[in-house]
Amino acid sequence: MSTSPPVLAVVGAGFSGVMTALHLLRRAQAVKVILIERRSPIGLGAAYATDDPVHRLNVRAGNMSAWPDRPDDFIDWLKARGLDIGPGDFATRGDYGRYLQSLLSALAEGQDSVGRLVIAPDEITAIEPAGRGWRLTCGMGRVIAADVVILALGNPPPRPPETIGPALETSNAFVADPWRWDPSELAEGRGPVLLLGSGLTMVDAALSLDRLAPHRPLISLSRRGLTPREHLGAPPCPLPAPPSSSLSPLEALAWLRAAADEHGWRTAIDALRPATQDMWRTWSLKRRAAFLRHARALWDVHRHRLSPEVAEHLDRMRTKGRLRVLAGKLVRADILEGGRAGLVWRPRGETDTWRLEADLVVNCTGPSADVERSTEPLIAGLAARRLIRADPLRLGLDVDLEHRVVRADGAPQPTLFAVGPITRGALWEINAVPDIRVQAAEVAAAALRALARPDG
Ligand SMILES: Cc1cc2nc3c(=O)[nH]c(=O)nc-3n(C[C@H](O)[C@H](O)[C@H](O)COP(=O)(O)OP(=O)(O)OC[C@H]3O[C@@H](n4cnc5c(N)ncnc54)[C@H](O)[C@@H]3O)c2cc1C
Numbered sequence: 001m002s003t004s005p006p007v008l009a010v011v012g013a014g015f016s017g018v019m020t021a022l023h024l025l026r027r028a029q030a031v032k033v034i035l036i037e038r039r040s041p042i043g044l045g046a047a048y049a050t051d052d053p054v055h056r057l058n059v060r061a062g063n064m065s066a067w068p069d070r071p072d073d074f075i076d077w078l079k080a081r082g083l084d085i086g087p088g089d090f091a092t093r094g095d096y097g098r099y100l101q102s103l104l105s106a107l108a109e110g111q112d113s114v115g116r117l118v119i120a121p122d123e124i125t126a127i128e129p130a131g132r133g134w135r136l137t138c139g140m141g142r143v144i145a146a147d148v149v150i151l152a153l154g155n156p157p158p159r160p161p162e163t164i165g166p167a168l169e170t171s172n173a174f175v176a177d178p179w180r181w182d183p184s185e186l187a188e189g190r191g192p193v194l195l196l197g198s199g200l201t202m203v204d205a206a207l208s209l210d211r212l213a214p215h216r217p218l219i220s221l222s223r224r225g226l227t228p229r230e231h232l233g234a235p236p237c238p239l240p241a242p243p244s245s246s247l248s249p250l251e252a253l254a255w256l257r258a259a260a261d262e263h264g265w266r267t268a269i270d271a272l273r274p275a276t277q278d279m280w281r282t283w284s285l286k287r288r289a290a291f292l293r294h295a296r297a298l299w300d301v302h303r304h305r306l307s308p309e310v311a312e313h314l315d316r317m318r319t320k321g322r323l324r325v326l327a328g329k330l331v332r333a334d335i336l337e338g339g340r341a342g343l344v345w346r347p348r349g350e351t352d353t354w355r356l357e358a359d360l361v362v363n364c365t366g367p368s369a370d371v372e373r374s375t376e377p378l379i380a381g382l383a384a385r386r387l388i389r390a391d392p393l394r395l396g397l398d399v400d401l402e403h404r405v406v407r408a409d410g411a412p413q414p415t416l417f418a419v420g421p422i423t424r425g426a427l428w429e430i431n432a433v434p435d436i437r438v439q440a441a442e443v444a445a446a447a448l449r450a451l452a453r454p455d456g
Contacts, residue, residue, distance in 0.1 A: 005030045005116075006451050009136055009146035011124045011378070013037035014045020016420030016436050017152030018104050019066055023444030025107060025116055031451070032116055034144060036136070038123035043104045046154055046179040048097030054207040055093045056307040058200065058228075059432055060235055062087025064096060066103055068437050074099055088235040090307030120144070125377045128385065133415065148447045151397070151405065151418040155179075156376060159368035161196065165334035168361065173341045175362040183208040190215045191359030194343065198222035198325055200304055202364040203314060206323050210313070218323045219356065220364075221345060225327025226301045230311030232266060239271045245278030249291045252279060269302055273429065280428035285392050288428075292393065304431070328354075333361060369424070370394040387413070391425025399423050402446045403439065415450050419443040 008024055010017045013035050021035045035042075039049065057064060065073040077099050078085045085091045107113050123139040127149060136144040157177040160169050168174050175181045178201050186193075186209070193209060195202045198220045206218050220227075240263055243255045252272070259268035280288065291299075306314065317323040327348040336342040336357065343356040368374070372383050372390045382388040386408035391398040397418050399405055403426075404412040419439055421431050429435050 005032045006147040007032045007034060007133075007145065008148045008150065008447055008451075009034045009036060009134070009144055010150045010152055011036050011127075011136070012045070012152035012154055012420075013039075013042050013104075013119070014047065014152065014154050014420070015066070015100060015433060016045075016154070016440055017150070018043050018045075018100055019437060019440035020150055020152055020419050020443050020447075021117065022066075022103060022107055023441050024447065025113065027444055028448050029112075029116075031448070032118065034118045034120055034146065036120040036122055036124055036138075036144070038121075038139070040121060041101070042119060042121060043101045044097040048093050048100060050097070050204075051094040052208055052211075053092055053094070054211065054310070054313060055204060056090045056310050057093055057096055058090070058231075058305060058307060058310075059434065060087060060231070061085050061089050061091045062235070063434050064091070066100065066433070066437055068441055077102065090231070090309065123378075126381045127378065127387070127416075129387070148415045148417070148450055150443060150447055151416070151422065152420050153376075153379070153418075153422055155367035155421045156371070156374055156379065157368065158363050158365045159373070160363055161330060161365060163330045163332050164361070164363075165332065167335040168333055168341055171335050171339065171341075173335060173339055173358070173360055175360065178205055178362050178364050181205075181362070183212050186213055186216075186360065189359050191340065192217040192219055192357070193360045193362065194341065194356065194358035195220045195362050195364050196222070196330065197364035197366060198225055198227050199300065199364065199366060200228055200306075201366065203228065203306060203310065205362050205364055206317065207310065207313060210317055210322060216359070217321075218317070219358070220323065220325045221328060221330060221343075221356075222325075222365075223327065223329060224297055224348065225325050226297060227314065227325060228301045228304055228306050230306045230308055233308050239267060242271055242273070242275040245275040246282060247275075247279060249283065249287050249295070253295070265302060266305070273434075276429040277427045277435070281426075288393055367421070369396055371397055371422075383408075387416070393425055395425040395428075396422040397425070399426050401426075403443045404446070404450075414453065415447075417443050417447055417450075 010021045021033045024033050065071050067073050075087055108117050124136050126137040128135050133147040134149045193216050195205050202220050256268050328345045331344040333343040341358045341361045344353050346353045370390055371379050374380050389398050389408045399418050400412040403417050405416040405418050406412050424430055
């Protein structure tokens, strides 16, 4: 009988993967955790791999501790580095990335982690069952054997809208994945840049381009032209008690309206947060679908807000005409002679179409949630082997209440877990640190329980 410790492989080292790995190592001594990440530097993920000082957190520093049971951890870390950021302020995302890396390196460099934590800079291209465990294939063909696998893959990259012609899609005038794009590499010129979408990703790109390409007009185009709202300078306190999680979507809306009348809409939305996941779980599929259809766009811009600094910057850009936000539908877009993009769009509520030309189109339309249509090799392969399936509303991976990934035949897999925004279908509110930090602890506990089970 082998005496080597059980192996847990965590695929993806953004916030979700790093924190799940740290919880595993905190909870169990006799395990080996392999944390695998294809990006460099490791430990930042898509959100915190930026050192652009205009990129701020959109959650107050006081609510960004990585640990659910140590609420002041991030604030203490900032203080220890002489950074003058209080709990109600918004730190830079670069500082948050350094915080995450410091948590990881404190553990990786600690005496008792020798042999327990392995950081593997690689891409996992395939995962297959192997006996009672799993076989993970890396980009260069290396194979890792694991007893338990935890998918912490983050948001899947956006899918190009169907209205983007194939010649544009494969040209240098189109950025397919804004989270893996470096705006400093933008070619010189004065032509407009078109940002498709008007959410947080658009805001990120616009802020970077404002500094890096000050002469280029920036245009954002989205169906409704809604941009994220802003946080107030001071945090609301205290929050009213959340409503019962048994409310229907219509009852929740009525509760929000009444709470907004009394406390303001920001406080009302923040107060709802502790009940959101339970409410989502109790809603039928029909109710969830109705919420997505009627309320999602408005919910997103009110729920995921900008720091006051970023909101002010964006306002200045709009006032000066640096950034125009258009509401309308992209009818088609293709490459023109000379390599520019030509777009035809229809303003919201109108029948006539308009033309636009841009040097570059950046796809800021948000994650492509349908895992069954993914072109990522790992996800596509898992779907082809029927080891995963989309949740019924196609928001991400189907997982059960223990965060176990559900196979195409509906059976949860005892030793395959998922954590982070890709589990949105089960929890809805699982995009930001305050929610993911709780889930990461739960996933680690469930993964260790799975090892202890005879069928694990
Ligand atoms: C631009 C942006 C700003 C944000 N700002 C905030 C904020 O201020 N506050 C907040 O609370 N939340 C914020 N969020 C939400 C954010 O989603 C979460 O905070 C958190 O960072 C999600 O982490 P994650 O690890 O799940 O995903 P990610 O950060 O996307 O990490 C997933 C990692 O998995 C890796 N990976 C994927 N597939 C493979 C593979 N096959 N092999 C190896 N590695 C793989 C990816 O390279 C990536 O590094 C922001 C999100 C974005 C995109």
